[in-house]
Amino acid sequence: MKLEAVSVQRLYIQIAEQLVQLIRAGDIQPGQRLPSERDLATRFDVSRPTIREAMIALEVSNIVEVRSGSGVYVLPLAKESSLKASEDLPGPYEILEARALIEADAAALAAERMSNDELQVLGQLLRKLISEIDKGDIEAAEKIDQQFHLTIAKGSRNSALLATINWLWDLRNESQIATVFHRHAREEGSTPSQEEHQNILDAITRRDPAAARDAMTTHLERVVLNFHDYTPS
């Protein structure tokens, strides 16, 4: 029997996410100062170092600015920094469709622009991916898979594309991790993807943009099909 790998997220992440939500919802306006660390500590019922870690996370993410001796303030762009309000988030199907299109574009560009070093990394990731799948560690394999795709996105040398693809993965991870779809994908969807990933890597290595695009499209459209088959309709 497999236990739910809940693995409660670390506290600083929980707190940072709650604060981000408050900011996005408008409960805390840009420019406004949020409560002192000591105050937040008692409110969230955690220690001050934990609050402090959450602040670091928000600061590095350019969501707040920390002014020593004064307080921490919400930055102006904070509300939009993470694309779109949390209202009608795209569903898993829309995310997959968008990924199929955009990541295909990115793969084509990457085939032309990616450095040899990055290709090395890509090869390592693929080997690691296969080994994790063999070991049966699906969770680890999914992380590697994400890194594989993001490395390609980065290879496009276009930070707008990279940011977009990053966002789509975040969406997938945040909202949909426990759906029937993903559970199924974990069980069954891994095997063919090895070959598909290999095809993508080969195409990029050959510096063949069209082939890279096709390989990526094929890969993600199969995932879309998997999704269709197992969606409770």
Add this chain to the structure above:
Amino acid sequence: MKLEAVSVQRLYIQIAEQLVQLIRAGDIQPGQRLPSERDLATRFDVSRPTIREAMIALEVSNIVEVRSGSGVYVLPLAKESSLKASEDLPGPYEILEARALIEADAAALAAERMSNDELQVLGQLLRKLISEIDKGDIEAAEKIDQQFHLTIAKGSRNSALLATINWLWDLRNESQIATVFHRHAREEGSTPSQEEHQNILDAITRRDPAAARDAMTTHLERVVLNFHDYTPS
């Protein structure tokens, strides 16, 4: 006399940046585990909470991965990333390139999915666009132009694509409104775009995805070319 605005950076930033340098230089390879927090604390001669803050910063920046009870490990993509991920927003060229790719995808989908009502709206927008250009009101024309493009994005029936395209337009508007590029684009770039917009609309009306994609690509690639011509090199 001007004093050095040293304002000693906070410790966690100093440490995080040193580690990033080590990673970039290859002294710490991706996949490798870096020293324990306690170890780093003594080496840098700071307390463990400070090291911990630096780790949080690196983790949020997708440079390392923290595995509880095991250690913190350098991620594969780490070599080229830096702290403050979103600090360097995409430049105008990157935005245009991304738009050319993504809006082309959206146009192709829109050709298949857009409702007739929306097509009507698109036609009205185009007429309005032409009339504003004739009147010489460039600013109004740009707003209409944006609506035209966003209506097509909406026609893709994919909220992830729509959100992405929305975000790219926001980026364009916010950060680059006063550059030489845009000033020039306002003066000269309007005339040919009338015909190009018409081509896009026609293709969608004909329900021809490939043509819609091509028309959108052509349109935006010309803008890219304009950009190239007038970029101060």
Add this chain to the structure above:
DNA sequence: GGCGCATAATTGGCCTGACCAATTCCCCCA
């Protein structure tokens, strides 16, 4: 009454030391 300035209160920056839980290591025993 209004203006300045010194002092007090608040706030972030950082440290020490400690305990817990997860992971890994390693030795000993079957």
Add this chain to the structure above:
DNA sequence: TGGGGGAATTGGTCAGGCCAATTATGCGCC
């Protein structure tokens, strides 16, 4: 030789404390 099972290591979190920067306060002086 192959497991098993502590013991050591490592991250996760807490408590409480001191310092420096910033801000608020209030008192005296004009």
